[in-house]
Amino acid sequence: MPRLTDTQRHEVRGTCTCMLAGGLPRREIARRMGCSPSTIVRLHQRYVQTGSLNDRPRPGRQRVTSDRQERYIRVTHLRDRFQTASQRARKSIGINGRRISISTVRRRLRSGAGWKACRPFRGNMLTQRRRQNRLTWTRRLRRWLMRQWRRVLFTDESRFR
Known part of the structure; x- marks a missing residue:
């Protein structure tokens, strides 16, 4: 419950x-x-x-990062999205000068902002010029396909020579 x-x-x-x-x-x-x-x-x-209804203190390891540091991790990730969690962990220092692990950085990004790791996009960025080139290519291809499909005859499985 x-x-x-x-x-x-x-x-x-x-x-x-x-x-x-x-x-x-x-x-x-x-x-x-x-x-x-x-x-x-x-x-x-x-x-x-x-005489109180408050939660009792629970055992467990203390958090390595404060709320402020978690916000900083998210903001720096937004500034440079191509930086990996391991690179971010090397640059970040937690409370009392302790190092922050890679898994901690991943957890903070996942829990705070809902981001999860994925491979960066590999390919050409779609600029205005590339869009225009794609459009002209598809228009040219469309004309060619229309000429090719004119030669095709659809029948009800009968063979004609």
């Missing part, structure tokens, strides 16, 4: 104390609030023990 927001937690706390005092079972409260009964029990116990 998805996590409850702060407003939902406070709503559960207010509703839960009123409904529990009224004799309503926790299962019914959970159904009305759209969460599991264990969520109601844990929230109520946490509020009774700590």
Whole structure:
């Protein structure tokens, strides 16, 4: 189940104390609030023990980049899109002077802006002159094809010589 927001937690706390005092079972409260009964029990116990509904601190490694550095990574990527994630990681330095890994740069670009790695375009850029050349080529080819198709005869699978 998805996590409850702060407003939902406070709503559960207010509703839960009123409904529990009224004799309503926790299962019914959970159904009305759209969460599991264990969520109601844990929230109520946490509020009774700590007096707060805030999330407890979680273990885990601290982030190497701050929000500001993540924005900087995205902006520098926009300025030079042909630079790879490994080149960007070599130039970027995280919090406390630690290096940023290539996978971190990729994750920041994917999560923040929704970009993912792809091969750069290899080929001629489509300029106005090239567009004009393509158009004249297709017009010439079209005329040639029209002359060729005039020689073709469509029948119902009969052979003619």
